[in-house]
Amino acid sequence: AQSVTQLGSHVSVSEGALVLLRCNYSSSVPPYLFWYVQYPNQGLQLLLKYTSAATLVKGINGFEAEFKKSETSFHLTKPSAHMSDAAEYFCAVSRNQFYFGTGTSLTVIP
Amino acid sequence: GAVVSQHPSWVICKSGTSVKIECRSLDFQATTMFWYRQFPKQSLMLMATSNEGSKATYEQGVEKDKFLINHASLTLSTLTVTSAHPEDSSFYICSARPGWPSSYEQYFGPGTRLTVT
Numbered sequence: 001a002q003s004v005t006q007l008g009s010h011v012s013v014s015e016g017a018l019v020l021l022r023c024n025y026s027s028s029v030p031p032y033l034f035w036y037v038q039y040p041n042q043g044l045q046l047l048l049k050y051t052s053a054a055t056l057v058k059g060i061n062g063f064e065a066e067f068k069k070s071e072t073s074f075h076l077t078k079p080s081a082h083m084s085d086a087a088e089y090f091c092a093v094s095r096n097q098f099y100f101g102t103g104t105s106l107t108v109i110p
Numbered sequence: 111g112a113v114v115s116q117h118p119s120w121v122i123c124k125s126g127t128s129v130k131i132e133c134r135s136l137d138f139q140a141t142t143m144f145w146y147r148q149f150p151k152q153s154l155m156l157m158a159t160s161n162e163g164s165k166a167t168y169e170q171g172v173e174k175d176k177f178l179i180n181h182a183s184l185t186l187s188t189l190t191v192t193s194a195h196p197e198d199s200s201f202y203i204c205s206a207r208p209g210w211p212s213s214y215e216q217y218f219g220p221g222t223r224l225t226v227t
Contacts, residue, residue, distance in 0.1 A: 032214045043116075043203055043220035044154075051214070090153060094214045097144065098205070100153045 004093050006101035014109045019078040021104045023065075023091035026072060032094040033074045035065055038103075039087045047089075050074060061085070081108045113137055114206050116219035123194055123226055131189045131222045133204030139184035140206035144216060145177070148201040160187055194226045 007022040025031055032051050036044040048059025055067040065076045074091060086108045091101040113136040123129050133143060142161050146154040158174075160166040160181035168174045176198075178190040187206075191198055201223050205216040 036218075041201075041221075041223060044218040046218075049215070094216070097156060097159065098154075098216055103153045105151075 004091050004099050004101040006089075006091050006104050008104055009102065010105045010107065012107040012109055013081045015083055016080050019063075019076070019081045019085065019106065021076040021089050021091075021106065023074045023076065023101060024072050025074060025091075025093045027093060027095070033065075033067065034092045034094065034098075035059065035063070035074075035076050036090045036092065037087050038090065044090065047076070081106075083108050083110065112208070112217045114140075114204065114217045114219040116202075116204055116222050118222060119220060120223045121225070123224070125195050125226055126193055128190055128192045129194055129224060131191075131202055131204075131224075133187045133189070133206065133219050135185045135206040135208075135217070138206075138208045138217075140187075141184065141209035142207040143181055143187040144205045144207070145179060145187075145189050146203045146205070148203060148221075150201075154203060157189075191224065194224070196226045199224055199226045 003026045005024045034049045035047040037047050038044050047063050048057045050057050050067045058064045063078045065074050067074050089104045092098045115134045117132045145157045147157050148154050156169050157172045158166045158168045158179050160179050162181050162184050166179035181187040201221050203221045204219045207216045
């Protein structure tokens with residue numbers, strides 16, 4: 001069975017500070033992993049994806065994530081938060097279908 | 111590439127009426143399309159999976175007679191909410207999966223906000 005756990009439903013950071021959003025997965029085989037961002041009343045925008053190539057994946061808007069098989073994690077990071085990063089973030093694992101985490105709401109404090 | 115559109119983006123309807131939402135893959139053929147529902151401040155919940163020319167497969171707890179899904183072509187799937195009630199108000203998102211080259215990826219539409227009064 002597949003599942004995704006996002007630790008921390010709400011994360012607040014100061015503008016310019018490091019952003020760290022946590023995602024752990026359970027999968028019997030190496031999965032395909034995704035991070036999406038969702039702004040209010042909008043659809044999902046793909047930030048980055050892991051497809052069993054490089055374990056450190058760089059995405060859009062300065063985000064990156066590292067696949068760690070030993071920790072079954074795929075945490076999302078950004079070195080310096082910007083006000084425009086305030087949004088909802090979803091981690092997902094894909095096999096035949098997508099399994100989404102519960103989401104993390106990121107607040108950026110000026 | 112890999113653009114998915116939804117129409118309408120926003121709809122208000124009266125209780126008891128039916129509403130149809132279209133999902134189109136604009137630049138690829140989608141062998142499989144998915145319909146999700148999202149309540150405020152919550153994650154996406156998969157409602158059903160549809161393959162072109164086949165009956166949709168509904169997730170447990172989703173009323174197939176209420177949420178009619180038709181996947182008539184490789185670029186179009188429709189979701190019809192029949193006899194809508196206020197509790198059906200939600201954000202509906204579709205996604206499309208190409209059969210090739212990536213069978214593991216889905217491309218998401220921008221969503222449709224349904225409000226039932």
